[in-house]
Amino acid sequence: MIGDLITASVLASGIRLATPYLYAALGETFGQRSGVLNLGVEGVMLMGAFTSLWAVHEFTPAGATGYDAGALAMGVLVAILVGLIMGLATAVINVTLQAEQGISGIGIYLFGLGMSDLLFQKVFGGNVVTVNGFPKVYLPVLSDIPVLGEIFFRQNLLVYFAFALVPVTWFVLNKTTLGLKIRAVGQNPEAADAMGISVARVRYFTVTLGGVLASLAGASLSISLVNVFQQNMTAGQGFIAVALVYFGSWRARGVMFGALLFSLVNALQLQVRTKGIDVPDEYAAMAPYVLTIIALVFASQRIDQPAALTKPFERGE
């Protein structure tokens, strides 16, 4: 029975389903490392999901049967733009206006939840619209490797890009001056400020980047994984992404393993359902959350957490 469940195609879908978690959680890692908790990821994801689908739908030439590269590029571009705007707005609220981050995030979430649905109702009348999303790209040679090729190297561009972001995030945070500044601002903003680093500017950068990546996370759902938009289609994935950052103790690699854990469970659930095996899949659905809480217990015993997380910074006179 286990053999029926864990097949190469299930593992491949597990890899694929990790994409939205990866974008959103890596973006959130930048923000949290600089001391800002952005709980509004879910809302930004929904906005990204809707707007990118709209763009792909809008720019696909009438009568096209397959995917349209130009339209897909527009979809990604629009998602980036929307993420930029919402990320900047988040930065204004959390950095300049020094809002309580746990609550302002709920505000951004509700705004995104309502706004994406509003646009969906208005533009498409709430009807399901399917688009031709990103096609699979078989990497030469690699995709021919038995089993592994099917699991890892027959994915689409947004999937490859998401996994490529993991080492990039690690590199930027640990090996560049920018990363040093980000960590300094998250650890000890007063000292960073005294060193001549602009705390506000660094946090504006990380929070806006987080917004862009959250929006891409939404796009990776609507124009790469499922190719439709539905009201509240993220169903809590943005909140999980926030927790994944704690789960992975603020490191890119840890975040990736957390994302894979959740996505593999998701893939298994789908498989259980299609096979019609009589296991209550709510148990499987619940498991990652329980695991996260347990992981949080252990994570909190370590001292990795950026010391200034959720604490607004105000320059003394």
Place this chain on the structure above:
Amino acid sequence: MPPNLFHSPRLDRAIDALMPLIAVLLALLVGGLMIVLMNANPITAYRGLWDGAFGSKNAVADTLVKATPLLLVGIGICISFRGGVVNIGGEGQMIAGGLVAVAIGLGYKDADPTLVIIACLVGSFVAGAVWGGIAGVLKAYFNVNEILSTIMLNQIATFGMMYLVRSEFIDPRQKGAAAPIPETERLPRQFDLPRIGGALDDLYRWLGLSGEGGTQWGTTLLHNGIIIALVLAVLVYVLLWRTTVGYRIRAVGKNPRASRYAGIPVRRYMVLSLVLSGGLAGLAGGIQLLGVRHRMNAEGGAIAFTGNAGFNGIVAALFGGLHPLGTIPASILFGALLVGGNKLQRTVQVPSALITALIGLVIVFVVGSDIFVRRRSRRRVTVSVAEATEAAEVRASP
């Protein structure tokens, strides 16, 4: 030195209290812009919203019914935020409360209705308190961020509910069906929370206010949950500002370190804040079940049962200045927005999702404007310190 007219404390407090109202006006302004972009007339839309919420006895009753869970969750939020813990777990706590209430109600179908209703409500409070208490223990003793744990607990409660409603709790009539609807049996009608419209009409008549027809509230869906919520709001006010326990909750929220030196068991009070706040959200779930839904349904996840009240209650509390009595009008305001928003969809073809977006904007504006209140209060402190120093110097000089 003449008294400074522009630093009257009463005026200061009035300006502070106006801040959230300004935030709502701003949000409505942005909302108006959004309505214009949707090719509708914002004035017609807002009038439709008002009529939908307050235009008739039925509308007012709907608004009050919608405000009830917001008020209960909101006064719980007042406790937790005053106690320094952020409870985002209202959704899960409401579901826990609803589940326990439905289990008790279906388990004792033939028992005395009054007793069962009381047992359901107490049970739902306890369920929510346990669900909130888990996050409290995790925070106090394991240093787990309560924002994250409550969010996780929301999801766990939702999936737990979906599982139970599909299996153990499913309506026996659905069991054999080809495509069973995942829902419980409807609770026996004698367990519905009593409607209070008839009593209200009697009161009107007794006061000599009843106009044409006489019965006006009797046909509305208004149930006595709102009265329970109002009484509890007053009790929470008394708890927070008139008892030692409340004083300690607030002390822990203001300054945990100083509280510890003062001998307050800080951890226990953190747990207590989340237990009480979760309990009130659980009760909101119980009242939602007995007063509105009468059964649990697994379709549509959490929102279908809670109507997002676990989140919207936070907004109401913030808007009410984290004061239980201030939360009363705030809950009614947001209840009105939600009810009016639903009707908006039918009258001016503006989707009710607009209201969700608007509520999000209100939160953002309220927490964003808080900095101005804080700055003003700091300036006030500086000014009064300067005045005090000056006065002391005058006294000291011969």
